[in-house]
Amino acid sequence: MKLFSSVNDVTDLQALVKQALAAKKDPFANQHLGKNKTISLVFLNPSLRTRMSTQKAAMNLGMNVIILNIDKEGWALELRDNVIMNGTTVEHIREAAAVMGEYSDIIGVRSFPGLKDRDEDYSESIFNKFVEFCKVPVVSLESATRHPLQSLADLVTIEELKTRSRPKVVLTWAPHIKALPQAVPNSFAEWMCKADVDFVVTHPEGYALSEQFTEGATITTNQEEALKDADFIYVKNWSAYEPYGAVTNGNEDWMLTNAKLNELAPQAKVMHCLPVRRDLELSSEILDGPRSIVVHEAGNRVWAAQAVLKQMLEAL
Amino acid sequence: MKLFSSVNDVTDLQALVKQALAAKKDPFANQHLGKNKTISLVFLNPSLRTRMSTQKAAMNLGMNVIILNIDKEGWALELRDNVIMNGTTVEHIREAAAVMGEYSDIIGVRSFPGLKDRDEDYSESIFNKFVEFCKVPVVSLESATRHPLQSLADLVTIEELKTRSRPKVVLTWAPHIKALPQAVPNSFAEWMCKADVDFVVTHPEGYALSEQFTEGATITTNQEEALKDADFIYVKNWSAYEPYGAVTNGNEDWMLTNAKLNELAPQAKVMHCLPVRRDLELSSEILDGPRSIVVHEAGNRVWAAQAVLKQMLEAL
Amino acid sequence: MKLFSSVNDVTDLQALVKQALAAKKDPFANQHLGKNKTISLVFLNPSLRTRMSTQKAAMNLGMNVIILNIDKEGWALELRDNVIMNGTTVEHIREAAAVMGEYSDIIGVRSFPGLKDRDEDYSESIFNKFVEFCKVPVVSLESATRHPLQSLADLVTIEELKTRSRPKVVLTWAPHIKALPQAVPNSFAEWMCKADVDFVVTHPEGYALSEQFTEGATITTNQEEALKDADFIYVKNWSAYEPYGAVTNGNEDWMLTNAKLNELAPQAKVMHCLPVRRDLELSSEILDGPRSIVVHEAGNRVWAAQAVLKQMLEAL
Structure with a gap:
């Protein structure tokens, strides 16, 4: 799997459910898979369950985990194209996502909708830009219109x-x-x-x-x-x-x-x-x-x- | 030990002191104990020494560590019972603590007193609710009335x-x-x-x-x-x-x-x-x-x- | 190497570049070196690349990593000597750095300049105080006047x-x-x-x-x-x-x-x-x-x- 953003990214739904239940029975059986692999969990919005459960899942699989609260530990990202960045945004998502991809084997991204512009939210532009620019597999930690995990x-x-x-x-x-x-x-x-x-x-x-x-x-x-x-x-x-x-x-x-x-x-x-x-x-x-x-x-x-x-x- | 909230939770004080000094001499002797175990360190208030030293102790023991600054990375918890949650609190401690327990073998909690209502602070209601609802062993990272570590x-x-x-x-x-x-x-x-x-x-x-x-x-x-x-x-x-x-x-x-x-x-x-x-x-x-x-x-x-x-x- | 604050701390520049390129080819070759060693990454200012890349480098080397956003997760440090601390700063850098040193084999510090007092910024007083008081090797994660990584x-x-x-x-x-x-x-x-x-x-x-x-x-x-x-x-x-x-x-x-x-x-x-x-x-x-x-x-x-x-x- 290269992308997990919706049910449409799942080839075999029943198989995936079975694998989840298998992991529940034997959580540490696949630690060889994650050895020396890094997942970065990038939060543009708050999170409790998604943050903790995804970190724990990654650790169960033997992965290294980097957590980035981008707005608090980093800075505001520019999400629009074709703007002169002379305002409050410090870095464009094009560079930010690409760089995160350099440091990660897999990236998880959480980004809530603005709930103002439906077309923008439902185009999933932020999530899709992360996917486009980071160039590594991406798992949605909740996006504007879906929360597949x-x-x-x-x-x-x-x-x-x-x-x-x-x-x-x-x-x-x-x-x-x-x-x-x-x-x-x-x-x-x-x-x-x-x-x-x-x-x-x-x-x-x-x-x-x-x-x-x-x-x-x-x-x-x-x-x-x-x-x-x-x-x-x-x-x-x-x-x-x-x-x-x-x-x-x-x-x-x-x-x-x-x-x-x-x-x-x-x-x-x-x-x-x-x-x-x-x-x-x-x-x-x-x-x-x-x-x-x-x-x-x-x-x-x-x-x-x-x-x-x-x-x-x-x-x- | 299932709870470490005060000296009263310690069966043998001298033995515990000796174990601390033994750990100082040989910090990595017990990594088998922590393998594939997860401690979540939950901070409702700032921390430097407690945060760093407890994380380090857990890593010395081979544990996985999840850190959650609940107010900054999550949201405000409701601590009172029998209120309609139509204000600023987003999640009740009953659910939050229970869910954290699902992801953790041990939980550490820091929560300062309000210093306004003595009965409330001295009842240790926040800490005790964590203990009650998370259902896993809890170590105090400083509570309203004690700092046992x-x-x-x-x-x-x-x-x-x-x-x-x-x-x-x-x-x-x-x-x-x-x-x-x-x-x-x-x-x-x-x-x-x-x-x-x-x-x-x-x-x-x-x-x-x-x-x-x-x-x-x-x-x-x-x-x-x-x-x-x-x-x-x-x-x-x-x-x-x-x-x-x-x-x-x-x-x-x-x-x-x-x-x-x-x-x-x-x-x-x-x-x-x-x-x-x-x-x-x-x-x-x-x-x-x-x-x-x-x-x-x-x-x-x-x-x-x-x-x-x-x-x-x-x-x- | 005990200090990495500028090019002047490098004995052999070409050798260091070669080691970086060797790490790129074989990232996990030296995990024995970092086993049971702890690096603390201390941020007085925001960071994205430095934060993620240094954490990843440390994990590649098998190290344990503690991350501290001191201003957000801890509190404001007093950086001046000979002041009565009756203002907004909660802890002096003398104690804070010394304590961090107790918990760390190596410390990384990021601290930006104020851009108001040139002499102060160019004396690198904050970074140098960390080095002086923490008593373990220090790597600059960007200081007032240099960004050597x-x-x-x-x-x-x-x-x-x-x-x-x-x-x-x-x-x-x-x-x-x-x-x-x-x-x-x-x-x-x-x-x-x-x-x-x-x-x-x-x-x-x-x-x-x-x-x-x-x-x-x-x-x-x-x-x-x-x-x-x-x-x-x-x-x-x-x-x-x-x-x-x-x-x-x-x-x-x-x-x-x-x-x-x-x-x-x-x-x-x-x-x-x-x-x-x-x-x-x-x-x-x-x-x-x-x-x-x-x-x-x-x-x-x-x-x-x-x-x-x-x-x-x-x-x-």
Whole structure:
């Protein structure tokens, strides 16, 4: 594997899930692959799970890890072409990415969307420029429109914990006070559409995701109907795709509670990519109760990353 | 050892000191213990010595190290329960600590007190929540009321350099311009009260430490009397325990000088946990002279941490 | 080698260049040297290339690496002697450096000049205090007046790519909007003056470098004359040495373009230490064209650092 930016970069989804579960069983079996190989994890934005789990996956594989918080330890990058750099940006992404490639066998990059210019965000220009200029394999640590390591961990978790062969998986919008990216729901949707699950997306009016990510999914604005008999409920807020980045009030009742689940989906396991705002996005009673698998899911981030890095190391 | 938060977590104090000194003699003897084990060092506050010495101790033991400056590389944690998270905190400590535990065999946590609400600080709620939710062994990298790795290094230093079997050890308050935590003096006091030393605490009126840490110590507001014939003088500022966090002026003459030592304790060695403000807390003439052992003491931080981590690794 | 702060610390320049090129061919040949040795990379200022390349060089040599962004992860250091520390600085460089030395076999330090007090900057007081107080070998990661790891990488690059035995190397001033240090041009000049090259420095009136770095160089304010038949053109902005730190306008036409090179030095390779401001300091057409070797040059930073660290490890 030379690039891991979306589900489309995966040749065999089931094989990748199996490799993640194999890594979970035997984490240190492939340390010869990473010996004397360096991964650089480059953060243009904050990170907790992705940072720690990817570092750990790389170390499990015997790799050396360089971490760069580019904005804090370095400086602001210029991302536009054809500008005279007489402002506040100190280095162009063309040089920065190329130089990082000189020091790295693999690069991981995290870069959030601006949520102002949809065309720019959805062109994935920052991530794609890193890929273009660094000239080494790149793994997305979350980009403007996708978070594939999260989605792979989600799929691994579902495969691990499902109790029937084709589980019903529901992605439900949740309330928030800030405008959040669509990266996690986009990505989760496009992975679920390729997985062997019955996939439903539910959200209030005005929060439809871009159709390119939900092809094949059942989509409804009726949360009750969607949740019915779900095996896995993926809770996540996102801001509107149209008008881009908008947040509308009045959907507070979309927050999941035990009462809803007891009525509609008593067996359901509840997922969230984290961080989650308690009692705004998701109720404490669920997070602290037996239905929540959010910590288990976060733990699987290591094995998802390890499966991807293994395939990248094998292709070096 | 599953927890290292205070002297009360130590089964055999002398054995731990001996292990620290053994690590100093042969730093790399136990690398098999740490192989493929990961320690995460989580900082909610700045750190120099603790950060570097604990990382080095872990590497000496063959461990992998993940460092997380949570506020700068991640985001603000919610520490209170039963709040709707619609403010500035992005993730609850319940999820954050649990997830960190998924990625770590051992976690180190640094979290300073707020110095506003004494009950909250002295309940050690932040540190204790980490311990409760992360579910792996935790080593304190300084908490609201204690700094046990510092105290162990201090005891190791005294054992190393003492010239009589039961030395006189004096903890003396020193001037400062800011309100500092009581963690270091609390911790030093409770360790010294359990060690085989003659222990005296001296401070101006109004700076009495909480009695739970000084049981068995001689306490006096007469610095001259306290210093007399001391073998080790531990210099440290702290703010008042009552009224909590208060700083009163007019105690500038509590700063230690060579004149005082020449008269009262000519053989004394001078200790400080560092960082120290020169010529405010402690005179340059002492810091630059032969009495100061502050750098040697800081060096022993590695071996203190290594002894603790060794016991934790053995108990995994 | 016990100190790497300038070309004057190098016993045999050609041997060091050869070792860098040998490391490039066989990066992992000397991992026994670094086993159980710790390098601490201490940053008082931002860094991208130096940070990543030195970490990578150390890991290639089998070393453990501690990274400390002292201002962000620690606190402000007091650099002056004989001051009562009742202001904003928390720790004196005397203690901080000494303690870092306790935890490190080798220390790397980056510290930029203030560009206000020339005597202070040119006395290299911060860097020299680190060296004095830490008591272990120190490698400069760029100091107030020099950037020797950059200069060694530059020389390695020239040796690698030269097409005649004594190439013509031109250091040309370039426009910028900020006052930049003289460290890179100073350092490049003093290395080139000791190398087997025909070395020319060109800059507008008012930008003469300190003579101590340019002894033996041809110096001219006529850029056209300087560039003629150059083999390597090193582009770099710097602020004035006299009046210190000054930036004057009106030299925008000093920016290198393909038109200039086509006319004056069609075979020239163009170098820059990076970061570079596109179309202000150096034209995009050159950076994106075949003449630019800036990324290759940056890649050589690893091998320069590795050659220096190897010599330091051998001398431990």
